[in-house]
Amino acid sequence: MNKSIPFLNLQAMHFDLADDLQAKFKTILQQGVFSGGKEHDLLQANMQAYLGLAYCMPCANGSDALEIALRALKIGPGDEVIVPAITCVASAEAVCLVGAKPVFCDCDEHGLMDLTVLPSLISPETKVIMPVHLYGMMVDMDRLMEIAASRQLWVVEDAAQSFGSVFQGKAAGSIGDIGCYSFYPTKNLGALGEAGMLATNNPELAEEIGQIINHGQRNKDEHVSVGRNSRMDSLQAGFLNVKLDYFPAWQAKRKELAKTYLLHLQHIDGLLVPNHILGTHHNAHLFVIRTNFRDELKLFLELNDIGTAIHYPLSLPEIPPYGAFGPLRKNAELLCKTILSLPLHPYLSEQEVQFISMKIAEFFKNRSANVRD
Ligand SMILES: Cc1ncc(COP(=O)(O)O)c(C=O)c1O
Incomplete structure (x- = not known):
């Protein structure tokens, strides 16, 4: 190669999608509606059907979605929200932004909240559990919902990485x-820019969320609370509508690879x-391997022109602004030193995956030969 x-x-x-996306762009230009409108409503309907949820509310990005979810649940100063120790900072950031305290839960061997x-x-003080379906793999939601129900806690699923994952017939993000x-x-x-969404089956929460996204308005010029602007652009909604048609084929390709x-x-x-990656409860978002020789392997692959990434180099309690909220979590800390994400996307070829795998095998073969010498 x-x-x-x-x-x-x-x-x-x-x-590959340029013709479809340009056609959508042209349609939206002709419609002259750039916030809300037909594309937004179509996305809402598409998502409700796809996820099997009563209410889907597009918003500006996933970070806003988390913050708005906590605001809709009236979480604020004095409250605690349990967040896994390994996740994108956005999960804990949302908790801090509403004035609550993130409490970090250590992770299991998959990087998921250890139940x-x-x-x-x-x-x-605990009000919410926020499971994160990290790398696309869903947390055992049966067990988690049982724990939440026994203590009367809200559950906000961070499904940012797990669109398309399904646990016992239920889509990620549709259970909490x-x-x-x-x-x-x-x-x-993915949109062609920033975009996110909140979803729920609860009509009161849906109403609250809809209002927060749009300046606290119940109807036009009827402001019933202090909200904000987190509306999704019509262009992004339109592009997502185009991409949804391709999504099943992309998922099948990810699984094959x-x-x-x-x-x-x-x-x-x-x-x-990641042994579980072929299951329906995993959308194959990231292919994360683990090895004690992570840094050497990453460098070796880089020297062979193969890009990799680390999700994430540090657990949240190790990151300065979040360290103040609690002690280090041992499993999470160790996991962050050994994880490596390999390329995995629908436009990668079988040959490329075979080549990457061959190079990884070569790395470990050389290592064991060096150890024996
Ligand atoms: C687990 C997780 N939560 C939240 C977010 C925030 O989403 P966004 O980048 O759309 O704000 C991301 C994505 O980056 C994420 O991976």
Whole structure:
């Protein structure tokens, strides 16, 4: 292989979709509606049907979705929200922005909130559990909902990475009280800019969320609370409507590629692979391997023109603004030192995955030869 393999390749996808996207752009230009409108309403209907939820409310991005969810639940100073120790900072950021305190739960071997630890973190101040379906793999929502119900806690699912994952017939984000999604361009379903969404089956929460997104308005010029502007652009809604048609085929391609990785990598000594990635409860957003030689492997792949990424280099309690909220979480800290995300997207080829796998096998072969010498 004589060309480099970047971690992501958003150009290839958009080159392929250019005609459809340009046609949508032209339609929206002709309609002259750039916020709300037909595309927004169509996205709402598409999402409700796809996720099996009564209310889907597009918004400006996934970070806003989390903050708006907490505001809709009236979470604020004095309240605690349990967040996993490994996640995008946005999850904990939202908690801080409403004035509440994030309490970090250690992770299991997949990087998900450890449900055996979770009950011990619940205090009289705890109001919400915020599971994050990290890398696209869903938390055991049966168990989590049981814990939440037994302590009468709200559940806000951070489904930013897990659009398309399904746990026992239920979509990620559709099981808790509110589901929050991100359509950031690198996600499995990505906009051509920033975009996000909140979803719920609860009509009162839906009304509250709809108002917060749009300046606290119940109807035009009828402001019933202090809201904000987190409306989604009509253009982004339109592009997402186009991309939704391609989504099932992209998901199938991700699974095929993940299967190829597993085939080649699962028996390598010193390397752990994401065994659950082919299940429906995983949308194959990220293919995250684990090894004690992570930094050396990353460098070796870089020297072979293969891009990788780390999600995430530090657990939240290790990041200065969040360290103040609680002690380090051991599993999370260790996991962050060993994880490496390999390229996985619908515009990657089988040959590229085989090449990456071959290079990884070569790395471990060289290592064990060096150890023996
Ligand atoms: C787990 C998680 N939560 C929240 C977010 C925030 O989404 P956005 O980037 O759309 O604000 C992201 C995405 O970046 C994420 O991965």
